[in-house]
Amino acid sequence: MITAKELTPINKKIICKALKRSLLISLWFVFLTFPIMVIKVNPIERTVSWRWGNIAYVAIGSFVISLLAKAWLVRKERAAAAKTAACPTRASIFHNILQRPGCRYPLAALLLGVALAFPHLFSTYQANIMTTALMYIVLGLGLNIVVGVAGLLDLGYVAFYAIGAYSYALLNLHFHLGFWAALPIGGLLAALFGVLLGFPVLRLRGDYLAIVTLGFGEIIRLILENWNAFSKGPSGISNIPRPGFFGLEMSLDQAMIYMYYLMIGLVLLAIFVVNRLQHSRLGRAWLALREDEIACQAMGIDKTRIKLTAFALGAFWAGLIGVIFAAKTTFVNPASFTFMESAIILAIVVLGGMGSIIGVICGALILILLPEYLRALSEYRMLAFGAILVAMMIFKPEGLIAGVRRTYCFQGRKSTAALQDDE
Amino acid sequence: MDYFIELFLSGLTRGSIYALIALGYTMVYGIIGLINFAHGEIYMIGAFTSFIVATTLSIYGFPLAAIVVVAGVAAAIWSSAYGYTVEQIAYKPLRHAPRLAPLISAIGMSILLQNYVLLAQTSDFLPFPKLIPEFAFMEPVAHVIGSSDLVILITTAMIMLALTLLIKFTRIGKAMRATAQDRTMALLVGINVDRVISATFILGSALAAIGGLLIASHIGQINFAIGFIAGIKAFTAAVLGGIGSIPGAVLGSLVLGLTESFATGYVSSDYEDVFAFSLLVLILIFKPSGLLGKADTKKV
Structure with missing residues (x-):
């Protein structure tokens, strides 16, 4: 997690960019969901109700979700960068x-x-x-x-x-x-x-x-x-x-x-x-x-x-x-x-x-x-x-608990083919 | 004989609607090798958008011609927007994931979109306004073909022609064919593959939306669940013709539409779907790559 101390200019820039992006995404979703979320017609009584309030939910919801997704992606990238030295197929x-x-x-x-x-x-x-x-x-x-x-x-x-x-x-x-x-x-x-x-x-x-x-x-x-x-x-x-x-x-x-x-x-x-x-x-x-x-x-x-x-x-x-x-x-x-x-x-x-x-x-x-x-x-x-x-x-496309295959991981030292098939 | 002609024409109508949806499946499959399970929902959203727009405009008293144009354009725009968004959210991050992952996320998207429309609108069947009037000049042949059948046939024929020209001669069409042939090679010659994939989704979604508008006004009612069975049928048609092949999708759809129409007319309407799927199984047993598909030989 990023604390206040780590708010270097680069981090600030990333956050500003992410906010801007999320704002655009939420605007897009407002447009996208407009006919189905806002207009509700009653074809029998021939009335149209405009539910403008729904726009606010969509906007706020998509803004928050896109921010969270972005944060998760950034974290994953950093974790991946830090872990390049480790054996790629390590079991959990x-x-x-x-x-x-x-x-x-x-x-x-x-x-x-x-x-x-x-x-x-x-x-x-x-x-x-x-x-x-x-x-x-x-x-x-x-x-x-x-x-x-x-x-x-x-x-x-x-x-x-x-x-x-x-x-x-x-x-x-x-x-x-x-x-x-x-x-x-x-x-x-x-x-x-x-x-x-x-x-x-x-x-x-x-x-x-x-x-x-x-x-x-x-x-x-x-x-x-x-x-x-x-x-x-x-x-x-x-x-x-x-x-x-x-x-x-x-x-x-x-x-x-x-x-x-x-x-x-x-x-x-x-x-x-x-x-x-x-x-x-x-x-x-x-x-x-x-x-x-x-x-x-x-x-x-x-x-x-x-x-x-x-x-x-x-x-x-x-x-x-x-x-x-x-x-x-x-x-x-x-x-x-x-x-x-x-x-x-x-x-x-x-x-x-x-x-x-x-x-x-x-x-x-x-x-x-x-x-x-x-x-x-x-x-x-x-x-x-x-x-x-x-x-x-x-x-997590590989599933919650991926079936770990018997793999051979060569790292210049002794072989570590200790991982069994599945559980 | 009249009965035969009537069944034949209604089979063609049905088949041309399937073709509009099947094209979306086959184009996406041809380019990224993915069964886009959410495509049926895109068609449903197209039908719903046109329903909302058309009903709203007719309540506010607009003339029929304006309603048809605006509803068609709105359905195409919003369906494309949904198609694009689904691709960006559910498929793009999964380009390099295991093969089943995008399929599952497509199924998830399909459930999500269905329930979104269910919650935001209603679960009831809604009467779709009649957008195609009964033409006077159709009176003499009205017992074998209705006006809406004629409009559907002509519209789809025109759309197919336009699509063929687009794929054959325009820049984006050529880029699509190149990407379908070899994605890596297309990247190497400077084609923006991501943009081509998005364009494919947008194009396919717009076609499905037109199909949704036409069939909804033909049948006269819609509901949030119509996308599922239409999607499966269209996909069947695409596979029947050889998935990934555009003329194949059209041919497969027509064959499927005719089979269903004759099965309904001469056997029983209960077994319409059984005939459709049995036909698929039979064709795939004897010609596993579909009617017009390329044989899938793999070199080692």
Whole structure:
């Protein structure tokens, strides 16, 4: 921070310049937002209201924000200039703590303890919100396999989630299948669809892949919405039973808490499986695919097989969570599976840090819990959500906790290739 | 036969509107390789601005011709301003970031703009004033083509022509093509790449705004959420034609518009979007670079 003592002429000049720039920016925003913020027409009563007061908010708001952004940029530049000597890919303090086995296990145990005690410390309502967040953690981990590790941009991930949810809802409706039987079926069906989607898109790269997966997600949603005989259309399927526990009768509260523990179990399983996968032969093949498809093929890796397994394994988790979603809300309809949902899951992966498990967990907790607790500002929460996504990408594009790759940093002394893959 | 012609013409109308939006996607993609997810919102803002301006002017009793001109110009100006601002805020700082970062910030921008319009205006559907009158000379063919369809077709054809001339012959058009071919090389021959990118955003946004004005007055109502589905459709059209290629975007849009129109007319309007996306998937399977796109061969 700059104190009064440091206000040398150069600093003064910088500040004057920044103020002038911010003033111009705020003028620009006043112009920009003029028609939409100021004029409000009522086409039926044919009246126009001019809301001049809004100009002041826009002007002050954009002035302050642009000043803050400038200050942040200046600070970052100075920090970068001071740090040129340091090794460029140093892990954060957070990583260092996690790397130390002495810290790692007690920390994990502490977190697990808090997670287990959570429903008893807070209300069922809180536990319910937490359950949702846990579901998104697993969804994020699943998408992380496809996007973060294998580098295949999938914008239609929500389709697999929908397939899981509908497979439980329909199996229950027609064959009275229970939750525990439907859980693996939902997962496997989603995985099957993952392979089905995977086949045609094997040849596609990057953005073409993105738009085809997006189209696939929309197709699944539109079919669910319009094929009334199959899926009961937009009105959806209700009265889906909650998961049972050896035939035990449970009150609503108990069922919610049971659901919470179920999700904790599933999250732990997902973390374990995804972590082992990433370090397996297959996981390394995915990483190779992400980094360079041609080099990866030249190394003798079967591209078709590993792409399909990435799609299938990613979709599997979405299918599982789909079943859980249907059981939790006891109701499914196509409106829950819009593109927005895919975008939020993708945002979790990117915000947390691609390819990093801890990152995905933090991303899910922030993106799901933040809007829940911002309900007081409910009108503005989606606005804030959009703004946060943009701001995060500008100020920290690698995500909150980037997946640290095994790197070799040569500085003329002993090699310091001590950094592990991910967490 | 009349029914076929009617569907064909309404498909062309639909396709030419998609083309106006798809051009913005394809030009931006051609130059910086970014899917500008906020482009659909720019189109929505164009429609909203023209709605606000046109309704205000009609309340104050201006003649129709003046309303159309002022609303069109205002929509183009403000949409371009939004397009420019979005580029400066959300994409420019991310030029060298990982590939997914600008995509996420585009999605964020899209959510932000939608909710901004929702909060500053309303979430209701608003009746859009009828800017295109029923022409008397169109009476004999009114059963196959409406006046607004005709106006849309002629306007978009003229805009396409102007755009082609601009890209082919003007200084900025040449700079755009050079930047799209090779950004580093363009820098080396003295092209101000940042300015070219901004110009692309401004041009694309203005086209989207005209599209917004035309379609809103054609359909007769608008809402803060119209940008999303229009954006996705237009993007589909751009990919269909081969993203990055300007004639491809127009061709893809027309194909998409016709497919949708015939699917609606002969099959069912429920599955209109399913047909659109299935067409996309099919074309990409058999010709992964789109109809007119260059094959994406990579040399090692």
